[in-house]
Amino acid sequence: MSFQNPVFIPGPTNMPxxxxxxxxxxxxxxxxxxxxxxxxxxxxxxQEILKSETAEIFIFPSTxxxxxxxxxxxxxxxxxxxxxxxxxxxxxRWIDMCLRHELNVKIVETPWGQGLPAGQYAEILMxxxxxxxxxxxxxxxxxxxxVKSDIAAVRKxxxxxxxxxxxxxxxxxxxxxxxFRFDEWGVDIAVTGSQKGFMLPAGLAIVGFSxxxxxxxxxxxxxxxxxDIADMTKGYAANAYPYTPAVGLMNGLLLATExxxxxxxxxxxxxxxxxxxxxxxxxxxxxxxxxxxxPDVYSDTVSAIKTPEGFNATDIVTHAAEKxxxxxxxxxxxxxGKVFRIGHLGSMTDVMALSGIATAExxxxxxxxxxxxxxxxxxxxxxxxxxxxxxxxxxx
Numbered sequence: 001m002s003f004q005n006p007v008f009i010p011g012p013t014n015m016p017x018x019x020x021x022x023x024x025x026x027x028x029x030x031x032x033x034x035x036x037x038x039x040x041x042x043x044x045x046x047q048e049i050l051k052s053e054t055a056e057i058f059i060f061p062s063t064x065x066x067x068x069x070x071x072x073x074x075x076x077x078x079x080x081x082x083x084x085x086x087x088x089x090x091x092x093r094w095i096d097m098c099l100r101h102e103l104n105v106k107i108v109e110t111p112w113g114q115g116l117p118a119g120q121y122a123e124i125l126m127x128x129x130x131x132x133x134x135x136x137x138x139x140x141x142x143x144x145x146x147v148k149s150d151i152a153a154v155r156k157x158x159x160x161x162x163x164x165x166x167x168x169x170x171x172x173x174x175x176x177x178x179x180f181r182f183d184e185w186g187v188d189i190a191v192t193g194s195q196k197g198f199m200l201p202a203g204l205a206i207v208g209f210s211x212x213x214x215x216x217x218x219x220x221x222x223x224x225x226x227x228d229i230a231d232m233t234k235g236y237a238a239n240a241y242p243y244t245p246a247v248g249l250m251n252g253l254l255l256a257t258e259x260x261x262x263x264x265x266x267x268x269x270x271x272x273x274x275x276x277x278x279x280x281x282x283x284x285x286x287x288x289x290x291x292x293x294x295p296d297v298y299s300d301t302v303s304a305i306k307t308p309e310g311f312n313a314t315d316i317v318t319h320a321a322e323k324x325x326x327x328x329x330x331x332x333x334x335x336x337g338k339v340f341r342i343g344h345l346g347s348m349t350d351v352m353a354l355s356g357i358a359t360a361e362x363x364x365x366x367x368x369x370x371x372x373x374x375x376x377x378x379x380x381x382x383x384x385x386x387x388x389x390x391x392x393x394x395x396x
Contacts, residue, residue: 002325013346036239045257282376
């Protein structure tokens with residue numbers, strides 16, 4: 001691997017130099033008003049990126065997995081029922097966490113490559129007249145398969161059934177890169193992490209709570225200590241944490257939110273859609289297919305690309321790292337060895353994307369696949385030349 005090359009994994013993502021430097025700061029007293037000047041503006045920036053006027057933002061020294069645990073342990077009790085679809089590795093892992101916390105999980109098995117089955121959710125919620133289901137889990141962007149799901153449709157299913165269940169959304173690989181509407185979609189908890197759309201190192205679990213979720217935390221009985229939002233709320237009131245925070249990462253998050261908002265969220269989303277469009281044009285030119293089943297579920301942050309039957313897709317990732325010093329993502333779970341993944345989120349431009357497309361193309365030709373060298377690059381070039389977009393601005 002080479003430090004000189006950008007990475008094309010779905011996270012951690014490339015870091016703008018200014019944001020990297022913001023994390024590199026002198027030690028300060030994390031219980032002083034100075035830390036509050038980092039903490040509170042960073043939380044406000046996250047709230048704005050979630051498109052919420054009311055979400056309470058909690059930031060833990062952790063990762064998205066810690067954010068999942070924060071959501072569950074602060075709002076539920078052992079034996080509570082959760083509704084979830086398993087359509088990829090990360091929805092599977094959230095389900096596994098629920099089971100480990102002794103929750104009753106009603107699982108809707110969904111083919112990998114498809115989005116969340118909002119229609120089936122609607123039927124199940126309508127039939128749950130006793131309202132035993134306390135939470136509906138939804139993975140907005142399934143990182144393993146490159147599939148986005150319609151969260152508004154899940155909210156519509158809840159509303160049509162007049163069901164009081166809370167809606168928890170995993171936005172780890174979407175928030176900060178794809179449109180996310182916390183208030184409009186009626187999300188009760190949104191979970192993300194620092195290492196994807198926010199263009200930071202891994203190390204922060206970023207979680208937004210609705211008032212309904214905050215109220216549920218007052219009666220929830222699952223054990224929690226490190227992830228207790230009540231303790232965190234008390235700490236925030238004193239410009240502090242109940243324990244030592246990751247001050248450098250918080251300072252980086254502050255600049256990251258400022259950078260995204262300065263670029264303009266619509267421009268951020270359009271940039272990601274445009275870059276993804278070029279990757280998809282290359283995939284078409286190669287004669288390959290995406291794992292995502294149809295264009296309406298194509299992710300704008302990661303493309304999982306299927307290789308021909310009998311070919312081990314992981315060889316592309318290994319070859320890219322060993323020969324060209326470039327990182328791509330391997331297939332996970334049910335699609336292990338069947339796909340390789342190109343991450344195109346965070347600090348990414350079309351010019352950077354072209355280098356990743358070219359490298360993937362060289363690897364496939366090296367490994368004997370029937371790919372014409374230059375075909376995918378040319379297709380992406382034509383796509384980028386024929387579309388307009390706002391380039392990622394330097395953080396300042």
